[in-house]
Amino acid sequence: MPHIQCLPTHVADLIAAGEVVERPASVAKELLENAIDAGATAVVVELERGGLTYLRITDNGCGIAPEQLPTAFLRHATSKLRTAEDLAAIGTLGFRGEALAAISAVSRVDIFSRQKGAQAGAMLHLEGGVPDEVTEAGCPEGTTICVRDLFYNTPARMKFMKKDSAEGAAVGGIVQHLALSHPDISFKMIRDGAEVLHTPGDGKLLSAVYAAMGRDFAMSLLPVRGCGGEVEVQGFVTKPLNGHGTRGRQVFFVNGRFVKSQLLQAALEEAYRNRLLKGKFPGCVVHITLPADQVDVNVHPAKTVVKFVSDKAVFDAFYYTVRDALDGENKPEPVAPKQESFYQSMTVQQYKEKTAPAPEVKKPLGSYVSRPAVPASPAIPVKPTAAAVHDVAEKGKTFTAAVPSRDGREVIYHITPPQVQEKPAVQTVMELPVEPVVAVEPVQQKLEEKEAPWRMVGEVLRTYIICEDEGGNMWLIDKHAAHERIRFDALKADAHPVMAQTLLAPLTVTLAAEESAVVLENLEILRRLGFACEDFGDGTILVREIPADIRTGDAASTLEELAQKLIVGRIDPEGVRDELYHTMACKSAIKAGMVSDEKELAALVEKVQSGEIQYCPHGRPVAVKLTKYEIEKMFKRA
Numbered sequence: 001m002p003h004i005q006c007l008p009t010h011v012a013d014l015i016a017a018g019e020v021v022e023r024p025a026s027v028a029k030e031l032l033e034n035a036i037d038a039g040a041t042a043v044v045v046e047l048e049r050g051g052l053t054y055l056r057i058t059d060n061g062c063g064i065a066p067e068q069l070p071t072a073f074l075r076h077a078t079s080k081l082r083t084a085e086d087l088a089a090i091g092t093l094g095f096r097g098e099a100l101a102a103i104s105a106v107s108r109v110d111i112f113s114r115q116k117g118a119q120a121g122a123m124l125h126l127e128g129g130v131p132d133e134v135t136e137a138g139c140p141e142g143t144t145i146c147v148r149d150l151f152y153n154t155p156a157r158m159k160f161m162k163k164d165s166a167e168g169a170a171v172g173g174i175v176q177h178l179a180l181s182h183p184d185i186s187f188k189m190i191r192d193g194a195e196v197l198h199t200p201g202d203g204k205l206l207s208a209v210y211a212a213m214g215r216d217f218a219m220s221l222l223p224v225r226g227c228g229g230e231v232e233v234q235g236f237v238t239k240p241l242n243g244h245g246t247r248g249r250q251v252f253f254v255n256g257r258f259v260k261s262q263l264l265q266a267a268l269e270e271a272y273r274n275r276l277l278k279g280k281f282p283g284c285v286v287h288i289t290l291p292a293d294q295v296d297v298n299v300h301p302a303k304t305v306v307k308f309v310s311d312k313a314v315f316d317a318f319y320y321t322v323r324d325a326l327d328g329e330n331k332p333e334p335v336a337p338k339q340e341s342f343y344q345s346m347t348v349q350q351y352k353e354k355t356a357p358a359p360e361v362k363k364p365l366g367s368y369v370s371r372p373a374v375p376a377s378p379a380i381p382v383k384p385t386a387a388a389v390h391d392v393a394e395k396g397k398t399f400t401a402a403v404p405s406r407d408g409r410e411v412i413y414h415i416t417p418p419q420v421q422e423k424p425a426v427q428t429v430m431e432l433p434v435e436p437v438v439a440v441e442p443v444q445q446k447l448e449e450k451e452a453p454w455r456m457v458g459e460v461l462r463t464y465i466i467c468e469d470e471g472g473n474m475w476l477i478d479k480h481a482a483h484e485r486i487r488f489d490a491l492k493a494d495a496h497p498v499m500a501q502t503l504l505a506p507l508t509v510t511l512a513a514e515e516s517a518v519v520l521e522n523l524e525i526l527r528r529l530g531f532a533c534e535d536f537g538d539g540t541i542l543v544r545e546i547p548a549d550i551r552t553g554d555a556a557s558t559l560e561e562l563a564q565k566l567i568v569g570r571i572d573p574e575g576v577r578d579e580l581y582h583t584m585a586c587k588s589a590i591k592a593g594m595v596s597d598e599k600e601l602a603a604l605v606e607k608v609q610s611g612e613i614q615y616c617p618h619g620r621p622v623a624v625k626l627t628k629y630e631i632e633k634m635f636k637r638a
């Protein structure tokens, strides 16, 4: 057991001073860091009223000897730092020897502690920093510190406290960061009697991310691992398609410590340059490790600022590691990993070796309804061969064949019997999630086909429709932009009110604090856009209904985007309606790169040819026309 002693004054003075006890979250941070320093493998945080009336932290660490209990609460009493030289290489988290003193000065504290292997434990009560006698107590190995009535004797400080919910959320943030920086420790947080977080402590970062940041986020990640010189980088970043509306999901650790760093943020975002949609930000949970003398964590005790000796070395190591991982991701999409392997943090290379490129799914000829994949579902890619379709078709009149596709969806083929046509034709393709999650069938806005003075030539890059009109002009039409415009106009004209679909299993969407607040302020507006939301506490929104024409998989990001627009709308209420409609139109429109049905494409061409639509809601052209003369000029015929 390390011995606790007072720091020499000159060492104490060397340490940047700062007020430790600002709010319940700062108490939780100090106590949790002590528990981690004590070698705990399991920690429980319990709080009531945001931690103001009651905050209890229990650990199974090394414990404190009974006679050392009062010493631990003296100012500058620490077992972790002896000399000024030690400052240069701080390995433990707490190092100022003043946390317990400062916390006990503004609250009522009970501490119970039993050292590993000791016969009995001891307890001590302190009131406003004044200790009672140490008494023997029966308690488990480890330490429990209970802090009651924080700031009871400092009413001025009390006035600065936010609502209990905000203070509780701030404690939650601290627990989340510590859980992510210590995947080998199990963290449990119980707030007003309800368990709100519980990480397994199995040593795997992804397990901690899953438990602390939610399933959706964990499923959207790509592992990164690399190094540059002495700087090591390891963790997870979001796939480019899963960009977020804010930087709220960028979490960086340097030598195990949660930090805010513009340098790391810039390196991350630079690596995503030209890969993310405009206005989207990558998320990440990344650990940067470098020699202790290459980084200064002693800038401010309560803040999360770091200084690197070499900014360039850190930037480069991080930037290139992320870029390489993203480059790897651009190769043909691999088959989704089986659920068992999901918790294994693999490098991109290992991941790719384990998976093979998936074959294409046959282009459908009928209309389709698209529903989201269940991402964790193991998928076996099977190309529906004519023979296979024929097989199923011969067994009766109208048949249904379920074929798992490469992204984990199940593709349902309705088949016409062979006696009607020579070859069985695939009429309708529906993509259904493997587990049914919706109660009401979502229906994508269908577009009607008409006779027309133009000819559709085809589609290229699964994005652009080529057609020719009677005047001999050639058209290139961006199918997403065109459909988006049509949906936008319909929403604005209230022609197609948004239909909501009830989810069998409600979604929980964790948003940044400001985003969840604005969602809760605008429940009625969101309901009109098809989202039925409720407060689930801690910045989490429970979504019971989503618009019928967006994929369940897009619901969370759509809500996040709407929240962002509502935040902007607070300042600029003019135009926010259009912005909201634009998000809805974009999310419900057919997407570039997706397989589209020919009738739908034809309906888009019709709208463009009739001159009804020209620009997408943000002003990009929907179609480009090349006249016969322009084409001839290109070929030097004219």
Ligand code: ADP
Pocket (backbone or CB within 6 Å): 002, 003, 004, 030, 034, 035, 038, 059, 061, 062, 063, 064, 072, 073, 077, 078, 079, 080, 094, 095, 096, 097, 098, 099, 100, 101, 143
């Ligand atoms: P510091 O952490 O900077 O040393 P603190 O005031 O936070 O200062 O704690 C004082 C001392 O009390 C620590 O150095 C440590 O020896 C002991 N201590 C505090 N919390 C615990 C705990 N949960 N388990 C074991 N020892 C602890």
Ligand code: MG
Pocket (backbone or CB within 6 Å): 030, 033, 034, 094, 095, 096, 097, 099, 100
């Ligand atoms: Mg400490």
